[in-house]
Amino acid sequence: MTLSSDTRPADGTIAGQNAAPVLSARNLSLYIREGRNRIRIVSDVSFEIAAGEFFALVGESGSGKTMIARSIMRLLPASMLEIEGDLEFCGKSLTSLPENRMRALRGGAISMIFQEPMTSLDPLMPVGRQIEETLELHSDLNRRQRAERIETLLTDVRFAEPAKVAAMFPHELSGGMRQRAMIAMALANNPQLLIADEPTTALDVTIQREVMEIIQRLRRKYGLSVLFISHDLSLVHQYAERVGVLYGGVLMEAGPERDVIGRSAHPYTQALLNCAPGRRVAGERRRGIGGTVPSPRDWAPGCRFRDRCERADAACANSEIPVKDLSPEWRAKCLRPTE
């Protein structure tokens, strides 16, 4: 299989201009089936993640972040989630991949960590044994090699006593330790792409920083690409190289972090940045955004942000909103982005 991980250099310096992206989503739309109805929850989303790159998807709740992650992993049955458009992993279509090939990728070349580690750790099995199971599934290491690999992995996520942790059950670990154990498990088979869905949201900031630093270090060490999902703009600002901003299942703005966060062009991104709390100078208030995030059942044609947008006018309600290129790698879906 061309997806094997041993073709990658270990130093992670492979983000060449012409290399195929590790992940590309092209005109991705997702539909949830509810009885006889089909509800579109993600509309026409396109983005690419290069080798070794840290790409963040940010958005408020219900914007479709988790659904995009799950569609990549195909963690939802086709009877529930319908995928339109294309998802490619290292140049190969994932949407048309048969389930048995997908199973080989999942936990192998692509792996995922979740907000609540307890949902993906087996409470009845020691941590080391759980890592060993994914090694058995995806590699042909013998028993001794597996034991060595488990030790390396647990050391990589900064456990001082890997052997001791390997013998422990998930409930004996703190939240941060569990999240680190899950990262070790996700990295067991040298994935090329790590999908992290709000991996630190349930953690204290001090532990959040520890976990983020571990992800960063492993990214450098193994040339890992990361799809990082978050609602925390300051976290994304700190760690992401490129950012996509989702609202109501639509990718509103995408590009390098220094553009999207640093000098955002889209009214929604700007408004979102204005919602981030922080010090108030001379009693001044942040305005925030009035109204609430619309649900997929209430989406009307036109721009999904228009009820809450200060720049909206009649055209925003009627027309198909174009995607404007602000630079070769920065774009916004808006009739009136800041130039």
Add this chain to the structure above:
Amino acid sequence: MIQTSQTATMSARDVCKTFHRSNGWFAKPSETRALQGVSFDVEPKEIFGIVGESGCGKSTLARVLVGLENQDSGSLSLGGRKLFGPGMADVPPVKRGIQMVFQDPYASLNPRMQVGEAIAEGLAISGMARSEREDRVAETLSLVGLSPDAAQKHPFQFSGGQRQRICIARALVMEPEFLVADEAVSALDISVQMQILNMLLDLRDRIGLSIIFITHDISVVEYLCDTVMVMYGGKAVERGKTADVLDNPQDSYTQTLISSVPRL
């Protein structure tokens, strides 16, 4: 018009609370010393933040203040009135003048009850006449930015942010001198979170509400709170004006905490 006394200082002294937990039949019971002598003062009209890592005792402190949990020792007074302390019976929750708002606006509203009834529940218990209750509910709803016809609706008809407004209205209708908010904006979308934070600032300005605001989010404290107390392992390790503590933390845990916060 809903008013608060605007003069009551809250003083807590050496509040202690230990939980005892049995670990099955044979294991030794374990104890968690959730509060180990916490003291602080909150001035009238002050917004007082409490931060600290998960499990450091923030919620336990909040529950002790409002009377949902009994302290082991220590004392609490509000405007010279003793609420608990050595040699006296604890003042029951309804008579304390302290109301609480919780993190989860979904779990804390009865889905079968109309919003108006839910808000007026405490007033009904205290024996207020129906028409007066209805007036008070309408007034409180407008105070939190909801229209009076919300009273006839059910919780499921509201978004998360609106439900949190309802919970805050339910607390305010009792005309508390103090509001204790435990992670009250943590479950909300950030666009909605800012609306609630601004509403709390307005309530302080308009009716002189004093607020104890518990959160794990330092940037929220920075925005909202005049004063902050940092807790660690059941103790208050640092306390001061928010800007002073953030700019010049003295305690080593506070230093770690503040340096870990990602910044925009």
